[in-house]
Amino acid sequence: xxxxxxxxxxxxxxxxxxxxxxxxxxxxxxxxxxxxxxxxxxxxxxxxxxxxxxxxxxxxxxxxxxxxxxxxxxxxxxxxxxxxxxxxxxxxxxxxxxxxxxxxxxxxxxxxxxxxxxxxxxxxxxxxxxxxxxxxxxxxxxxxxxxxxxxxxxxxxxxxxxxxxxxxxxxxxxxxxxxxxxxxxxx
Ligand SMILES: Cc1cc2nc3c(=O)[nH]c(=O)nc-3n(C[C@H](O)[C@H](O)[C@H](O)COP(=O)(O)O)c2cc1C
Numbered sequence: 001x002x003x004x005x006x007x008x009x010x011x012x013x014x015x016x017x018x019x020x021x022x023x024x025x026x027x028x029x030x031x032x033x034x035x036x037x038x039x040x041x042x043x044x045x046x047x048x049x050x051x052x053x054x055x056x057x058x059x060x061x062x063x064x065x066x067x068x069x070x071x072x073x074x075x076x077x078x079x080x081x082x083x084x085x086x087x088x089x090x091x092x093x094x095x096x097x098x099x100x101x102x103x104x105x106x107x108x109x110x111x112x113x114x115x116x117x118x119x120x121x122x123x124x125x126x127x128x129x130x131x132x133x134x135x136x137x138x139x140x141x142x143x144x145x146x147x148x149x150x151x152x153x154x155x156x157x158x159x160x161x162x163x164x165x166x167x168x169x170x171x172x173x174x175x176x177x178x179x180x181x182x183x184x185x186x187x
Pocket of ligand 1: 024038039040041042043044057058059061062063064065087088090091092093155
């Protein structure tokens with residue numbers, strides 16, 4: 001390549017990444033006044049298995065990010081197929097999120113854990129952060145994690161959808177080869 005092209009435009013980049021559907025989570029924490037904070041997050045990624053470390057990429061403008069950095073702990077609430085209204089709710093920073101939705105402090109850490117329309121929860125301690133462009137990558141070691149049997153919520157091409165795979169979290173059935181299209185990624 002003689003001359004490196006300029007980075008692709010915002011629309012093309014968004015269209016490209018939008019064609020890579022992801023699960024949907026709500027990242028929660030507690031602010032310096034002890035109030036719960038949270039935001040919808042699809043940038044969740046597994047980073048390391050041993051130790052168990054995940055990452056989320058949060059906008060530098062995010063109020064949840066500021067609270068999370070100060071508190072040092074955060075939760076990842078995985079949304080279920082019925083959770084698109086929860087995702088929209090936590091994507092609107094003008095709303096007071098925790099007054100209208102059921103939640104409780106997670107045992108041990110006190111991190112806000114959503115009740116209803118979720119399929120799993122992980123409690124994390126921040127191990128590192130890195131500013132990259134207009135986002136901060138937050139790395140967290142997972143202190144506790146549990147996952148139910150619900151159907152995950154997906155997001156892509158600006159639409160929500162229910163995961164079309166085996167219902168009721170039938171992981172054992174998938175491993176036994178009942179669904180020939182399954183595969184496992186190491187991390
Ligand atoms: C499906 C979906 C996924 C999102 N994923 C992210 C994300 O990974 N990182 C991010 O910074 N914002 C993401 N957002 C936008 C934030 O949820 C939104 O900007 C929110 O209002 C930030 O709240 P806060 O400023 O109170 O922290 C997402 C929104 C939607 C609808």
